[in-house]
Structures are given as C-alpha cells and as structure tokens.
Amino acid sequence: MLLITLDTLRPDALGWVAGKNATPALDRLAAGGLRFSAAVSPVPLTFPSHVALLTGVLPRRMGIHDNGQTLGPEPETLAQALHARGYSTAAFVSGYPLARSFGLGRGFDAYDDRFTAGEGESLERLAPETTAAALAWLASARAPWFLWVHYYDPHYPYGPPAAFVGPGGRGPYDGEVAFADHAIGQLLAAAESRAGEPLLTVFAGDHAESLGDHGEGTHGFFVYDATVLVPLVFRLPGAIAPGPGEGARLVDVAPTVLALAGVPPLPVSDGAALPRRNGEPLAAYVETYQPWLSYGWAPLRAVRSGRWKLIAAPRPELYDLAADPGEKENVFDGNRETARGLEAARRSFESLPRVARSDGTADAEAVAKLRSLGYVGAGGSVGEPPASGLRDPKDGGELREILTTADALLRSRRYSAAAAKFSEALARDPTNRFALLRGGVALLEAGDAARAAALLARAVETSPEQPEARTALADALVRGGRPAEAVPHALEAARLQPQRPEAWARLGTALGRSGRLPDAVSAFERAVALAPGDPKLLARLAFAEHGAGRKADAVRDLERVAAAESDAFAYSGALGILLADLGRADAALPWLRRSRPGEGDFGSARLRLAQLEAERGNRNGARRALVEALSAMPELRDRARRDPRLSGLLP
Numbered sequence: 001m002l003l004i005t006l007d008t009l010r011p012d013a014l015g016w017v018a019g020k021n022a023t024p025a026l027d028r029l030a031a032g033g034l035r036f037s038a039a040v041s042p043v044p045l046t047f048p049s050h051v052a053l054l055t056g057v058l059p060r061r062m063g064i065h066d067n068g069q070t071l072g073p074e075p076e077t078l079a080q081a082l083h084a085r086g087y088s089t090a091a092f093v094s095g096y097p098l099a100r101s102f103g104l105g106r107g108f109d110a111y112d113d114r115f116t117a118g119e120g121e122s123l124e125r126l127a128p129e130t131t132a133a134a135l136a137w138l139a140s141a142r143a144p145w146f147l148w149v150h151y152y153d154p155h156y157p158y159g160p161p162a163a164f165v166g167p168g169g170r171g172p173y174d175g176e177v178a179f180a181d182h183a184i185g186q187l188l189a190a191a192e193s194r195a196g197e198p199l200l201t202v203f204a205g206d207h208a209e210s211l212g213d214h215g216e217g218t219h220g221f222f223v224y225d226a227t228v229l230v231p232l233v234f235r236l237p238g239a240i241a242p243g244p245g246e247g248a249r250l251v252d253v254a255p256t257v258l259a260l261a262g263v264p265p266l267p268v269s270d271g272a273a274l275p276r277r278n279g280e281p282l283a284a285y286v287e288t289y290q291p292w293l294s295y296g297w298a299p300l301r302a303v304r305s306g307r308w309k310l311i312a313a314p315r316p317e318l319y320d321l322a323a324d325p326g327e328k329e330n331v332f333d334g335n336r337e338t339a340r341g342l343e344a345a346r347r348s349f350e351s352l353p354r355v356a357r358s359d360g361t362a363d364a365e366a367v368a369k370l371r372s373l374g375y376v377g378a379g380g381s382v383g384e385p386p387a388s389g390l391r392d393p394k395d396g397g398e399l400r401e402i403l404t405t406a407d408a409l410l411r412s413r414r415y416s417a418a419a420a421k422f423s424e425a426l427a428r429d430p431t432n433r434f435a436l437l438r439g440g441v442a443l444l445e446a447g448d449a450a451r452a453a454a455l456l457a458r459a460v461e462t463s464p465e466q467p468e469a470r471t472a473l474a475d476a477l478v479r480g481g482r483p484a485e486a487v488p489h490a491l492e493a494a495r496l497q498p499q500r501p502e503a504w505a506r507l508g509t510a511l512g513r514s515g516r517l518p519d520a521v522s523a524f525e526r527a528v529a530l531a532p533g534d535p536k537l538l539a540r541l542a543f544a545e546h547g548a549g550r551k552a553d554a555v556r557d558l559e560r561v562a563a564a565e566s567d568a569f570a571y572s573g574a575l576g577i578l579l580a581d582l583g584r585a586d587a588a589l590p591w592l593r594r595s596r597p598g599e600g601d602f603g604s605a606r607l608r609l610a611q612l613e614a615e616r617g618n619r620n621g622a623r624r625a626l627v628e629a630l631s632a633m634p635e636l637r638d639r640a641r642r643d644p645r646l647s648g649l650l651p
Contacts, residue, residue: 009205025185033235071103079107095152127183205230247281483513573605603633
C-alpha cells in the first residue's frame with residue numbers, strides 16, 4: 001500500500017482536473033483509479049487534516065484545531081491497524097507541521113522527519129529528497145508493506161526550479177505542484193516495480209490554497225471551498241473500477257483503505273468506505289479555529305451537503321454551490337429553511353463525543369518554527385470561544401494586513417517599527433490577543449520592559465491558558481527588575497508545559513532573581529531531568545547551586561558541563577574559583593589558568609589565580625595574573641591592595 005499526500009494542493013493545479021498544468025504522473029494515476037476532484041478536508045491546515053486522513057475521525061473530536069497540537073495515544077490510526085496485521089510500515093514527511101513530536105508516528109516502524117539532507121536546520125525538504133529517502137526504505141521493505149510519503153513543496157512561499165514555473169500570476173505555485181509531480185512519478189514507478197502484486201495507491205491533498213480568493217492569500221483562516229476541496233484518488237488494478245466519483249471526504253480515506261485490505265474497521269470513525277453503495281454523498285463538516293486562536297475572533301464552522309453549504313459565522317453564509325461554485329452570493333436570507341436543516345446537521349456533528357484529548361499547546365520553539373512557516377495561531381491553547389460577541393472574520397481583512405505587516409517586522413528584528421504597528425492594530429481591536437502578545441514581545445526586544453510588561457499582562461488576562469503569553473510576561477518582569485512578580489507567571493507556564501525544560505529553567509531564573517535560591521535549584525533540577533544531555537541547562541543549575549551555597553554540587557555539575565563541551569567550555573574561571581573556595585587548590589589551578597577574557601568570571605578568576613600563584617612562591621606568575629585581572633576589572637585594585645599576598649605585586 002502506498003499513500004501519497006501533497007500539501008496545500010488546489011485541484012485545479014492538476015492536469016486531470018483543469019487541463020492547465022503539466023502533472024503527468026498524477027494524471028496517469030488518476031486515469032487508472034477512482035478519482036475525486038473535490039474531496040472535503042475537515043480543517044484547512046496540515047496537521048489536523050492529516051489526523052483526519054489517518055484516523056477517519058474529525059479532528060475536533062480529539063481537541064485538535066491547529067498545527068502544533070499533539071495527537072495523543074487514542075484513537076487507533078490506520079498505520080496501527082495495518083501494523084497489527086503484519087504490515088511493515090514507514091512514513092516520510094516533508095514539513096515541520098508533521099514532525100514526529102506531534103504524534104502521528106504511532107504505528108510506523110520508521111518515521112522519517114529529517115527535513116533536509118544538507119547542513120543546518122530546515123523546516124521542510126524538497127520532493128526529490130523525500131522520494132530518495134522513501135525509495136531507500138522501499139528497497140529492503142518486508143512485504144506486505146504500507147508506505148506513506150508526504151510532500152510539502154506547494155506550501156508558501158513558492159519557489160520551484162525555473163524549469164517548472166508555469167505561466168501567469170500563479171505560475172510559481174503551479175510550478176511547485178509540477179515539481180512535486182516529477183518526484184512522485186519516480187516514487188510511483190519504483191513502488192509499482194517493487195510491489196510484486198497488486199498495489200493499492202492512494203493520493204490526496206490535505207487542504208488547498210486560496211491564492212487570493214475571498215481576500216485570503218494562503219489557507220487556514222476561512223472555510224471557503226478554495227481551501228477545503230482537495231483531489232483524492234484510489235487505484236487498485238482489478239479491484240477498483242476507474243472513473244470519476246463524488247461526495248468524498250478525507251475522513252473516508254482510512255475506512256476505504258481498510259475495507260480494500262480486508263482489515264476490520266477502526267473502532268471509532270466518522271468516515272465511510274468509498275465508493276458508497278447508494279451513491280448518496282454524506283454531509284461534510286469543516287471548521288477553522290484560526291480566527292479565534294490567532295486574534296480572538298469568531299471561529300468558522302461549515303457543513304457541506306449536496307448543492308448547499310452553510311458557514312456558521314456571526315453573519316451566517318449560505319451558498320448554492322450548483323449555481324455559485326465560487327461562493328460569491330450569500331443566499332442565507334432567502335433560504336432560511338434550507339439553512340435550518342444544515343444548521344441542525346452542524347450541531348449534530350459538533351455534539352459528537354470526544355474520543356481523545358490533545359495537548360493543546362505547542363512549546364515556544366515549535367511556535368517559532370510554525371510562525372516562520374506562516375502559521376499565526378501555532379498551537380495556542382486559549383479555551384473554547386464564547387457563543388456570541390466575537391468579531392466576524394469577514395470584517396477583519398484590513399486589520400489582518402496590519403497584523404501581518406507588524407509580525408513580519410518583528411521577525412525581521414525591526415522591533416520599534418513592529419511595536420508601533422501592533423499599537424496601530426490595538427487602537428482598532430483593543431483585545432486582539434495576537435497584537436497584545438506580539439506587541440509586548442516587540443517592546444521587550446526593543447528594550448522597553450515596563451511597557452512590555454503592561455501589554456503582556458493584558459495578553460495574559462485575555463488568554464490565561466496561553467503559555468507563550470505567560471512566558472513573555474515573566475521575561476518582561478524579570479528584565480524590568482520585578483522577578484518576584486514574574487514567579488507566578490513562570491510557574492503557570494511550567495504547569496501548562498510540564499515537559500518543556502526551558503519552562504522550568506525560566507522559572508528557576510525568576511526564583512533565583514527573587515532570592516528564593518533553594519526553590520530555584522529545584523526548578524533547574526526539573527529542567528535538567530527533562531533534558532539531561534543539555535549542557536547549557538546543566539550550567540544554569542550549577543550556578544543556581546552556587547547561589548544556594550551548594551558549592552560541591554556546583555563543582556560536580558560544572559565538571560559534567562566541561563566534559564560534555566570540551567574545548568567549548570566557557571566557565572573555566574567559575575569552576576576554578578569554586579574549586580579554590582573548597583580548598584582544592586591543585587584542582588583549581590588548571591581551570592584558573594585556562595580562563596579566557598571572553599568569560600564573565602575572567603577578572604575574578606585571574607585575581608584568584610594570582611593569589612594561588614603567590615602562595616606557591618611564583619611571583620612572576622602571580623604578577624602576570626594580577627595585571628590581567630586589573631586590566632579586565634580595574635575595580636579589583638582595592639581588593640588586591642588589601643591582600644598581603646598581592647599588595648607588593650601591584651604595578
């Protein structure tokens with residue numbers, strides 16, 4: 001079995017759908033399979049849509065609304081069901097939103113989320129790299145096998161090789177699709193030759209791309225068909241009759257694959273096997289929480305049934321898709337009875353019980369990576385929205401432009417300009433959680449800790465369950481000289497992200513600056529326990545132990561840092577001073593001599609070295625060390641003058 005997903009794919013970017021783009025590999029696949037040009041994705045975002053595809057369950061039933069959230073141990077996935085039946089399983093994903101840490105690795109023997117074959121960190125890898133990695137696994141895979149290969153290329157920004165760029169304004173986007181198609185062709189050829197028996201091939205988009213439709217440049221914010229309709233193909237020679245189909249949803253993929261494989265259905269599923277016997281399309285549920293998670297505006301929920309589509313918003317929308325496929329004319333007022341039926345269907349979907357709970361928050365590193373890919377909400381947890389009183393996302397176009405510009409300024413480190421732009425947004429929308437948070441961060445990075453703390457306090461008030469807001473406020477308070485006030489916010493951030501080492505380390509810093517030194521040590525110990533291989537955290541623990549009077553423990557941990565970092569160890573002077581304080585002069589001397597001017601303790605270390613050299617009668621060595629100490633820290637002269645070992649050596 002081969003499952004291929006192509007991220008951010010509009011159906012009209014494929015030759016077999018629109019006849020305008022060169023996608024020969026996918027055109028051949030579609031010609032030989034059951035093909036749907038308008039399957040429905042339940043969420044126009046990468047991670048939730050793939051969760052739906054691989055579980056057959058609507059993401060909302062797992063508490064998953066955004067990239068950066070985590071799929072827990074339930075429900076059972078397609079990969080787990082096949083693995084239990086003896087399949088060898090592997091996944092090769094090409095974009096950070098599907099990294100193993102987010103939970104889709106369950107059931108896979110191999111889950112390859114290495115996003116670059118070159119040096120340095122990347123958040124995506126190109127189609128040829130992904131194909132090469134998948135083919136390397138396939139060459140020795142034990143049959144029967146299930147292989148999932150995900151391609152990320154059409155995701156914004158679009159930059160295909162020049163030979164693939166298509167004509168017109170959307171040429172770069174179409175070129176990305178054509179570029180991926182070329183790599184998919186190589187994958188298909190190898191998989192077909194390797195199978196040795198009929199190969200079930202499934203191809204799907206996860207969500208589409210608006211490309212300016214309805215004022216949306218990319219995807220995730222609205223639920224119009226421009227971002228939620230995707231192509232879907234099933235090919236199994238001799239078992240599936242080729243031809244067009246209708247009424248497919250991504251939640252139908254897992255049930256269809258299992259039915260074709262003769263494997264019992266998953267215990268929980270919102271999908272049904274395709275093709276449906278009676279030919280009747282089932283209603284499809286769609287939602288996006290991006291407006292709520294990002295800005296505190298109303299989320300959007302929709303039901304698509306036959307020719308009709310209802311979008312539940314502060315100003316509801318109803319579209320007759322048969323007459324108006326572009327969703328240009330809202331006919332809600334003239335079709336209230338139809339709208340009521342669809343509203344009942346929507347409520348029915350939303351009343352389905354939870355089947356699992358997601359960790360609703362992404363850590364700060366994941367948030368930063370997702371934001372760099374254009375995802376504003378980025379796994380934030382801010383609770384369920386109120387039933388009314390929120391801004392309709394349709395009314396936020398101009399404000400979104402201001403916020404997008406402001407965040408781009410912030411990410412380019414133009415902090416003052418970013419802060420001014422966020423202030424402009426807040427003048428129009430005073431409770432906008434994104435503007436409060438990111439505006440506060442901009443002020444903090446610009447060096448205005450007091451104004452940053454005031455803005456971030458409002459961000460916390462608006463989103464008390466948002467760990468990023470708590471963390472930023474704690475940082476602002478510490479930098480502003482108010483560490484005691486920072487402690488409860490740092491503590492809450494650690495509670496919200498108990499598995500994040502940096503959350504405990506930040507708490508340790510706030511506690512240490514507040515004079516609560518034993519508590520600071522405990523917090524740093526938690527951080528180190530979560531990341532025992534991180535020498536920087538271990539060094540911070542050592543300095544907290546020193547501050548708490550636990551010098552022997554501090555020496556032990558700094559020695560562990562030195563062993564881990566070798567020549568890069570930056571605390572030679574501090575370690576030497578601690579060893580000297582403990583009366584271990586012979587052990588202290590090599591570290592004191594190794595101390596270099598770039599170290600924060602260099603001046604004090606050189607003064608201590610001068611004292612030890614003088615005690616050993618090495619006046620020349622003591623004099624050299626004393627000169628270096630005074631050059632680094634002239635204020636040490638008074639201490640040297642009062643020290644009988646050094647007073648006679650002063651220059």
